[in-house]
Amino acid sequence: MPDPLSPADDQAALYRSIAAGDHRHGELGTVAFAVSTDDVDAGAGDVYVALGLAKYLERLGWGVQLWPIDRWDTHVPDDVDVVVSMIESFVPGLLPRHTALVGWVRNWTDVWAELPYLDEFDAVWTSSTAARDRIAERYDGAVHLLPIGVDPELFSGDDQGSSPIDVVTTVNFWGAERLGTSALDELAEQRDVVWYGANQEHLVRSDRIDHRGHASFFDLPAxxxxxxxxxxxxIPPARAYATHNSRLFEGLASGSLVVTNCAEGLEELGLGDLPTYHDGPSLVLAAADTDAALVERLRAVVLERHTYASRAASADADLRQAVARRRGLPGPDRGPFLIWAAHMRERLRQTEQERDVHLAGVHDINERLVASIADAQRNAAETAAARAEADVLRAERDRLAVRLDQVTRSRTYRLAERVAKAMHRR
Structure with missing residues (x-):
């Protein structure tokens, strides 16, 4: 067991070791987490949640490993006792019948509730009471409350970096305007705001905000x-069911005041005193409430109730029961429909990736084409060369556009897309 006071880089090494599969054997059996990737540096939130819980499940005697999306089209090994699905798009067709299946609904609650194979799960965990009630409407099995949490050995509050920060956000930008983005503009008029997050180059925000780009998960404690x-x-789908982010627990465990735009669900977490906002003026007021006693009280609640050690203790009983129920079940697989659906889901994913590559190529060439023509107009001496370059770009763009059309019109793509839509409608 690592020293509880290990520095962040030691904890990062442990996380990487779990992701690499070095801890997959345990006396209680093996738990595999179905996640988007096993790349710890990819910035995928489901991976860090899975690794946080896995770290503490191992201390209870479980072997733990990741089962990333690029392996979902292969059979889960027979020695895996439980698969915990972190993502609603995981189709459990390639699990042995003796392998238990648990769903962890951390977001996209309505999508989870409408899964046509929800009855294949031996248990479901949800991040809030509202999400639990929604799942229970469609699922007859055990639905237990298990919010995400924090690893206090990583987010200890000890490593404060080289310089203090007044206000920080670590929200990623995925192309859609979020409630907090415009509110931060207003806050930046009065406070020093630092923003870490993916795709910050595409954000059009206040010049007063200090954009620093993507930060590694292991840089966040500092x-x-x-x-x-x-x-x-x-985000709205999470606010609808009060399923809060890891950022809430990680920031408080680190000794900072966290303000959120989701007041619902805080009371049941014991964090009802947390300041909240819904627009710019209310964010200014919420961020001003930096009473040290309040911060320490909220931090104490998180460290007492919301660590992954606490979550692992709760999950342990469910995992044991799920394994016991599945043990000895006859039959080698989950049935022909789920097997077919699992393979079809992977074909759809690969086709969507190819579509996105070609679509990105078309967009990129269009941008370069516009720039090339603009250069030609600005500089008559280079017009001939610029026109020649533009002709090449147009030809490449058209080639990619044709290929994109072929991909989206292909029988594989259309069939897989219809299957996916039909599964979500059921």
Whole structure:
């Protein structure tokens, strides 16, 4: 067992070791987490949640490993006792019948509730009472409350970095305007705001905000520990069921005040005193409430109730029961429909990836084409060369556009897309 006071880089090494499969054997059996990737540096939130819980399940005697999306089209090994699905798109067709299946609904609650194979799960965990009630409407099995949490050995508040930060957010930008983005513009008029997050180059925000690009998950403990205030921004599908982000627990465990735009669900977490906002003026007020006693009280609640050690203790009983129920079940597989659906889901994913590659190529060439023509107009001496380059770009763009059309019109793509839509409608 690692020293509880290990520095962040030692914890990062442990996370990487779990992701690499070095801890997959345990006396209680093996738990595999179905996740988007096993690349710890990819910035995928489901991976860090899975690894956080896995780390503490191993201390209870479980072997743990990741089962990333690029392996979902292959059979789960027979020695895996439980698969915990972190993502609603995981189709459990390639699990042995004796392998238990648990779904962890951390977001996209309505999508989970409408899965046509929800009855294949031996248990479902949800991040809030509202999500639990929604799942229970469609699922007759055990639905237990298990919010995400925090690893206090990583987010300890000890590593405060090289310089203090007044206000920080670590929200990624995926192309859609979020509630918190415009509110941060207003806050930046009065406070120093630092923003870490993916795709910041595409954000059009206040010049007063200090955009620093993507931060590694293992850099976040120092970022949060150095900040007076951490601004959280819960997306609408999560706010609808009060399923809060890891940022809430990580920031508070690090000793910073967290303010969020989702007041629902805080009371049941014991965090009802947390400041909340819904627009710019309310964010300014919420961020001003940096009372040290309040911060310490909220931090104590997180460390007492919301660590992954606590989550693992709760999950352990469910995992044991799920394994016991599945043990000795006859039959080698989950049936022909789920097997077919699992393979079809992977074919759809690969076709969508090819479509996205070609679509990105078309967009990129269009941007370069516009720039080339603009250069030609600005500089008559280079017009001939610029026109020649534009002709090449047009030809390449048209080739990619044709290929994109072929991909989206292909029988494989259309069949897989219809299957996916039909499964979500059921």
């Amino acid at each position: 970022v949060y520990a150095a900040a007076r205030v951490v601004v959280d921004d819960v």
